[in-house]
Amino acid sequence: MxxxxxxxxxxxxxxxxxxxxxxxxxxxxxVALRKAKLSxxxxxxxxxxxxxxxxxxxxxxxxxxxxxxxxxLLGVVGRGYTVVQNADAxxxxxxxxxxxxxxxxxxxxxGGKRVWLLAKMPERTILxxxxxxxxxxxxxxxxxxxxxxxxxxxxxxCWNTMNLAFRNAKQRWSFSHTTNxxxxxxxxxxxxxxxxxxxxxxxxxxxRLASIKVSRSRTEAFIKQLFPxxxxxxxxxxxxxxxxxxxNCYAEPDLDNVRGTxxxxxxxxxxxxxxxxxxxxxxxxxxxxxxxxxxxxxxxxAGSLLVA
Numbered sequence: 556m557x558x559x560x561x562x563x564x565x566x567x568x569x570x571x572x573x574x575x576x577x578x579x580x581x582x583x584x585x586v587a588l589r590k591a592k593l594s595x596x597x598x599x600x601x602x603x604x605x606x607x608x609x610x611x612x613x614x615x616x617x618x619x620x621x622x623x624x625x626x627x628l629l630g631v632v633g634r635g636y637t638v639v640q641n642a643d644a645x646x647x648x649x650x651x652x653x654x655x656x657x658x659x660x661x662x663x664x665x666g667g668k669r670v671w672l673l674a675k676m677p678e679r680t681i682l683x684x685x686x687x688x689x690x691x692x693x694x695x696x697x698x699x700x701x702x703x704x705x706x707x708x709x710x711x712x713c714w715n716t717m718n719l720a721f722r723n724a725k726q727r728w729s730f731s732h733t734t735n736x737x738x739x740x741x742x743x744x745x746x747x748x749x750x751x752x753x754x755x756x757x758x759x760x761x762x763r764l765a766s767i768k769v770s771r772s773r774t775e776a777f778i779k780q781l782f783p784x785x786x787x788x789x790x791x792x793x794x795x796x797x798x799x800x801x802x803n804c805y806a807e808p809d810l811d812n813v814r815g816t817x818x819x820x821x822x823x824x825x826x827x828x829x830x831x832x833x834x835x836x837x838x839x840x841x842x843x844x845x846x847x848x849x850x851x852x853x854x855x856x857a858g859s860l861l862v863a
Contacts, residue, residue, distance in 0.1 A: 581658040584645035584672060591661045593670055595624040597638045597696050602631060620696050627666050630697035637732045644694040644702055645672045659689075664840055668697040678711065681758045682765055683812055685711035688754055691847055702730040707847045708757055710822065712809040715829035716846045719760060719821070719858055764818035764861065777820060778802075780860055781853065801827045817861040824857040 581587035588594045601615040620629040620638065660673035671693040678687045686708045693703040705727035708717045769777070782798050785791045805814065805823035813819035828851045833839045845851055 581661075583649050584658065585642060587658045587661045587672060588641055588645065591663075593641055593661060593663055593667070595622050595667070596640050596642075597621070597629060598623040599638060620698065622667055625666075629666070629668050630699065632698040632732070635733060636698060638696070639694060639702060639732060641670050641694060644670075645692050656690075662840075664836075665697070669693065669695045669700050679754050679758075681761050682818070684809075686717070686754070686757075687711050689847075693844075698732075701732070704728045705847065706753055708754065710809075710825070713807070713826050713829070715825045716851075717822070717825050718846065718851070718854060719757070761818055764821060765813050765816045767817035767861070769815060769817055769820060774815075774820065777857075777860060781824070781857060804830070821854075821857055821861055824854055828853050 581590060585594065597620050599618045599620055601613050602617040602619060603611060603613050606612055616634050618632050618634070618636065620632055620636075621627060622629060656677070657675050658672065659675045661671070663670040671691060674690045674692075676688040676690065678685050680686070688706060688708050691703070691705050691707065693700075695701065709715065710717050778798060778801065782794050782801070785794050801823060804826040805820070807823075807826065810819050810822055813822065828846060833842055846854075
């Protein structure tokens with residue numbers, strides 16, 4: 556029977572996504588993985604079965620990925636699949652440690668089919684807001700999940716993700732488990748070393764949006780585009796509740812210095828999409844990946860409306 560319990564650990568205090576427990580002194584990815592009991596390796600064996608007369612058959616064009624500590628099945632993959640161990644997928648982040656970067660969160664779900672590590676970089680102030688850039692490294696062993704590396708800037712005032720979802724924003728790298736995956740990870744390491752340039756670019760985009768004044772009538776038009784009217788009365792009541800929650804986000808004190816600008820509206824959308832009270836780990840994990848690994852649909856829409 557496959558394990559389904561989620562394993563998570565973070566440092567100091569729960570991160571903005573509301574997952575995890577405290578992790579102390581994780582100075583390397585190996586330490587972080589060991590503390591979270593994720594330092595196991597992926598082993599492989601050809602697919603085997605017994606035919607009608609009980610003879611064991613083997614097909615080496617398909618392989619079973621399984622955990623070497625528990626024997627739990629992780630996935631069935633083709634011959635061209637290259638296993639990338641958790642330690643190898645995350646090790647290339649270690650060179651950042653010692654430069655103000657801390658491993659904050661490491662977790663897995665579905666018995667280890669998907670594993671991720673979150674590293675917090677030094678905070679930066681943009682328009683009087685403190686931003687905490689995070690690097691997320693995600694690896695999968697089920698044959699369906701690629702290796703993903705992405706950066707997300709978090710507004711500390713609300714601990715919300717601020718993926719601006721601009722077209723061509725180089726904030727995410729994805730690699731399939733193929734023979735050249737290790738060399739591509741090396742390329743990603745070189746790109747991630749330019750994280751400072753990424754934050755400088757983010758600052759320029761934020762300042763540009765903050766310079767765009769948005770009138771009250773334009774704000775109302777923006778809200779109507781973001782929350783279009785529905786066909787049924789019940790759906791419209793639910794939509795009205797969503798609009799009310801968005802207005803509350805836009806009225807929060809931390810947006811006082813940017814309210815009435817395109818950036819203020821986008822920050823309110825980010826608050827709205829991030830502040831979801833989800834009761835289960837499964838729901839929170841899915842929301843975490845939607846707002847960090849994948850740009851949130853509403854945030855993408857808001858960005859396109861504001862920069863059009």
